Amino acid sequence: MFLSSALITVHLENLRHNLKTLLARHPLLMPVIKADAYGHGIVAVARVLAEEGITHMAVGSVGEGALLRQDGHTAFLLALLGLARDEDTAIAANYDITPLVHNRESLQRILVQSHLTGRPTPLSIAVKFDTGMSRLGFRVEEAADLADYLRTLHEVHPVLVMSHLAASDTPALDAFTHEQAKRFLDAAASMKAVFPNIKTSLTNSPGLLCWPSYVGDLARPGVTLYGGNPLHGTDRAKLGMGLLPVMEMAAPVLSVHPVEQGATVSYGCLYKAPRDIRVAVVGAGYADGYPRALSMRGAVLVRGRRAPILGRVCMQMCIVDVTDIPGVEPGDTAYLLGGPGPLSIRPEELAEWWGTISYEVFCALGRNRRVSEKKFSEYSRRHES
Known part of the structure; x- marks a missing residue:
């Protein structure tokens, strides 16, 4: 096995400081710990978050979520990559992980797996809408029809509606960010009309720093948790000051x-x-x-x-x-x-x-x-x- 002579130290005391700084901005956070917590070590980072009372976390794959469940974590776990493979549906169900659902194909995977296993309880899902990122998500225009369709499915239980900001770290594109927020509110309203208790989540790290009113119920800080300032080099850099590198x-x-x-x-x-x-x-x-x-x-x-x-x-x-x-x-x-x-x-x-x-x-x-x-x-x- 290749072992580097270089050594990474992860200062978890700085992680705690950053978390408390972000909680002062918004009391409900779903920290993003995908990709092995941005290289910081997902198990150690999740333990610190749990110690500090965090009850929602966002991982990348369902496999990362399963790893945390095996480590004893009981938090709500959102898998941001959704159901990339057929077996991911079984993993999500077995380990109580909430996958992101972004198209009809991912819904179909859940339905097929549910019928094969005869699972009696619905799988909690997060519904993602594409508001301008052109990456993952249902179209905002189909939100009302989608909500009506989801109401007919006994295999799923929508608990979160979300989207992702594409340029919240770029002041020159504020108009684009505002338009994304507007489109998200439209999609969320359609979902809430059918699922009144569904939670909402829009903002990433720069969105939380710049546009706290756009957060929704849960903010999703990522790089700021680890001490990075996503606004570095802009006239808003001071909004990310005070974070400590981890x-x-x-x-x-x-x-x-x-x-x-x-x-x-x-x-x-x-x-x-x-x-x-x-x-x-x-x-x-x-x-x-x-x-x-x-x-x-x-x-x-x-x-x-x-x-x-x-x-x-x-x-x-x-x-x-x-x-x-x-x-x-x-x-x-x-x-x-x-x-x-x-x-x-x-x-x-x-x-x-x-x-x-x-x-x-x-x-x-x-x-x-x-x-x-x-x-x-x-x-x-x-x-x-």
Whole structure:
């Protein structure tokens, strides 16, 4: 098995802080913990959420939901990917997971499976409408007919109506967001006319920050839970201030040595030393999710100071300039994300160097070894004693 020398630390105390910050914005949250909690570890994250009283969570696949049920979770679990395979319907029913239903085919899967098994109780479902994302969802125009049809089905019990905002993090597209909200209210009204107790959910992280009146019953924060600011780089960035990064990535310094003026560094000879310098080789590269796109861009944190990346990022190594950082030696820790002190590397900053968004940063780096479960156990023991 490939084990990286890079190590991910998930600061669950920061997760708790972010959750409480978001709860101050809206008291009813359904945190999104899909894709292994954005790379932070779904089991550890869900345990923290449960400790803090969260009763609704959104996973990606029904398999993720089953994993949490096996870990003892009793929360309402929404599977955002719905029923991708025939066997997903049985998993959802057996583990009391609420799948997202977004077309007639997914409804048909439930009906067929229900008839095959003779299941006596209806399966709770979340009905999704496409209000402008053009991804998953029924058309808003068919909401009334769909509600009437669902009323005739004994195999399903609609408990949630939802949609997804496409541009709530882009101020220039506010008019589009307002139109989406209007269309969602129309669809929700049609559903409520038939299912008066059905809950509603529209907003993601930026939607919760910018448009709290559009939330509905349940807000669905994702990246903000993990300390990312989805409004970074916009004139609304301050709405996402105060969130603490949950993920940190560190790797060991493998070597420290001089490079003479005129010598080149790493593959392709992209970097030629303009003077005598001192470099450190850090044990992390694109095999560890730290991409080649960061070649000649960005920096790592060593001994509390920034060390610029020189030349190309390699498969399991990158080379940084430590000329102006005294005392760096093999065995030191280099932080590729996070780190102590005021020069800590924030996820949005790393994402800018990378040419992507903090969501991808978390998911890519989170595939490395994590110590989140250890930290959870330590935290629990301290609070139990």
